[in-house]
Amino acid sequence: MDLYSGHINRLIDELAALPGIGAKSAQRLAFHMVNMPKDKVERLAKSIVDAKENVRYCRECYTLTDQELCPVCSSRKRDHSMIMVVENARDLAAYEKTGKYMGVYHVLHGAISPMLGIGPNDIRLKELMTRLEGDVTEVIIATNSSLEGETTAMYIGKLIKPTGIRVTRIASGVPVGGDLEYIDEVTLLRALEGRIEL
Secondary structure, three states, X not given: OOOOOHHHHHHHHHHHOOOOOOHHHHHHHHHHHHHOOHHHHHHHHHXXXXXXXXXXXXXXXXXXXXXXXXXXXXXXXXXXXXXXXXXXXXXXXXXXXXXXXXXXEEEOOOOOEHHHOEOHHHOOHHHHHHHOOOOOOEEEEOOOOOHHHHHHHHHHHHHHHHHOOXXXXXXXXXXXXXXXXXXXXXXXXXXXXXXXXX
16 A cells, blocks of 8 residues: 555655665655755756756766866866776766876776676777877776676786786775775775786
């Protein structure tokens, strides 16, 4: 039996479909939204629609942006000869929070996982190799310490080694099986500073 009307149930169902939102959180959010002033609800709805219509991938690093180039790639203060390879935009954001990395990024949008049917052609490796034709001196592989992340790191290392470009992997300090987006800035910084040659 439904406890609430159709509109509230639909809102709860839509919110519960979002990643990381369980049934109880969805219910709390739905009740909060229903009790918000109408103008705030309209701003929230408009920001969601605007983001969906205007956000795209940066043409250099493939993170999310509403411009042709993201702020990192368009910055002249960044070292464009150093590329950190990450699995997703959340990992990029985690490293940016440290405020210490001054290179640029490349977002793969996944990791190699034969078990899930994700191969090298399913992530942005071709685009990375194209970027390496420019003036790149180092590639830092900052994939997660999971089986898929390690597999991806090894694969990228083997692809890049023949080019003569220095390839490093972030050091330990990042727990095995941990996702970068949940790790504190100090641990991320130690992992970056202790990276090793592959």
